[in-house]
Amino acid sequence: MKKIKILISSLLILTFLGCDRDDRSDNVFDNVNGQTLISFQGTSSDLPVVIDDTGSVDVIIESSTISSSDRTVTVSIDAENSTANPENYTIVNPVVTIPANEYFGVLTIDGVDNSVDTEAKTIILNIDSTSVDSVFGTTTHTVNVFQVCPIPDDYFVGSYLIEQITPQVDGYSLSHGSVVNVVASGPTQRSFQTEAYISYCSGTFFTFKINLVCNQFVVPLNRTTCACSSFDDWWGPAIVPSTYDLEGGDDVLLVTFTDDVQGDCGSPAQTTYRFTKQ
Incomplete structure (x- = not known):
């Protein structure tokens, strides 16, 4: 079943490329002056918090273009749809900087075990705005917050x-x-x-x-x-x-x-x- 769908998809792609090759020959993407697409990298990530201790996770925000100057992306929490207790996490930098001549910026979330349990709770993040003219790709990202217990370094390795x-x-x-x-x-x-x-x-x-x-x-x-x-x-x-x-x-x-x-x-x-x- 997978094989059939993969073969059909491959044929469609080859047909498209064959028909459209000449039309697209002069259409080259400009990663400096082209339209900027801002997006979360992936749709979800995990924030494991060690029992009676802390944890941290980095969420990547990416741009399809580079710039000679820093750019910023403002991120907010969807409080209505998030289930994690705010006492268990802190958004370190809700305004994320994509450094000059870079494609990526990093949003850091710190977790602390005030009331975390092993059943994952969620933080829903939204991209609100950017400092440059851009369009948005994936604008929502889910962070799963859950409690973990210390594991010996050599266990299951x-x-x-x-x-x-x-x-x-x-x-x-x-x-x-x-x-x-x-x-x-x-x-x-x-x-x-x-x-x-x-x-x-x-x-x-x-x-x-x-x-x-x-x-x-x-x-x-x-x-x-x-x-x-x-x-x-x-x-x-x-x-x-x-x-x-x-x-x-x-x-x-x-x-x-x-x-x-x-x-x-x-x-x-x-x-x-x-x-x-x-």
Whole structure:
């Protein structure tokens, strides 16, 4: 099913390029004087806050053009639709600076555990205005705020054989039967490089992230490299997260997540992978 849609999309793209090549030959994008597009990079990010401690996250704002002078972007919180308690976070710089000759600016949010729990609450960010004439792309960004517990640096790190132990969804979801290198991409996050749907998109690797949230494996929204149409927010949290026990070791671990969160190619499915330390 994915293969058919991918082939059709490829043919349509080739047809478009073949018909329109001459028309577009002189239309070159100007990254200095062209129209500026301002956008959040991605639609969501995570702010893990260590229990009885703090946390921080950087949200990237990008511009399609560069400028010889600094530019600013003003960001606000959608208080009506946000669910996180304001006592648990601070927007460090609601006016974000994109430095001269740069494409990106950084919005920093600091978290503190006044009343954070393990169930994620949201901060909805909106781009309100910029200091230059521009158009907007993605103007809303969701930050998930949740409590995490300290994890030893060497826990769930190293070479692991990954095997899908639940029914296949259009083939194996990740690099089933392969040994992957799991790294600590944060104090309470692990990640590894894997393929998506190896029956259709073998060789297209991406980073799969797993959060360790106070004895539960919580897979945040991950982008895929193989989809029917929408590649963003493909993998996500399980309906019933799998668990871990620090005292029980990390030789064999089970991680459950939701496959095809948005139902892009079919109904969302609960998928479990077994990680066996090598």
